[in-house]
Amino acid sequence: MAIKEGIRTGGRSARVQESIHAAIRDLLLEHDRATISVPMIALRAGVTPSTIYRRWGDLTSLLADAAVERLRPDAPINCGNLRDDLQSWTEQYLDDMNSAAGREMMRDVVGSAASCSSKCASIVRDQLQIIVDRALVRGEAAPPAEELVDAIVAPMIYRILYSEAAPTLERMFQLIDNCLDRYR
Incomplete structure (x- = not known):
């Protein structure tokens, strides 16, 4: 599932995305990539797993999106x-x-x-x-x-x-x- 287009770039949506990306960065420092799960990320980010599934669809798409953000200089x-x-x-x-x-x-x-x-x-x-x-x-x-x-x-x-x-x-x-x- 692709990242949904038309999601506002500011406000609550941006804060949620940033908290999820920060959770991923932190978890990758603490755990092997293979052990990280959507519920683990959601817990760390303070959101529900359904928030992640609704926006990204699956763990691979979420991790890829967070990784792409890391490419920004x-x-x-x-x-x-x-x-x-x-x-x-x-x-x-x-x-x-x-x-x-x-x-x-x-x-x-x-x-x-x-x-x-x-x-x-x-x-x-x-x-x-x-x-x-x-x-x-x-x-x-x-x-x-x-x-x-x-x-x-x-x-x-x-x-x-x-x-x-x-x-x-x-x-x-x-x-x-x-x-x-x-x-x-």
Whole structure:
């Protein structure tokens, strides 16, 4: 079941969502992901399980939604040039996604409703678009954000999920350079 559209973003609805997301964050620090349940989250958040089921439908969709919210950056990266911005962003993203919590989050997103995956992709694309826009204002040549997703994010996620090991940071920097070389 997808997250219901048209839910107000402020007021009680936002407070309930935040309390549920906070409960999930806290529980994941205290328990193995496999032991967490909707009733456990509801109890910690101070809501009824029916509140969670009504909004998210199932545990996987709820965990995916909370994980996607975690992807939102605190502040945009700004190192002063495109290459450094992309390297900093990539290093942070690789650390996040390659962590145990990041891998579980990706599995939850993949196993959830399509709207959650789309939201996740949109957040990543928006983060990269900020970096690209900043570079263009500085007068630097920059690839489109979608090109960066294909050149940097897609291989990283594939390697994390399906390879024996995640890509090294050096390999990710090579992919950044290869992409930037095409736009210089």
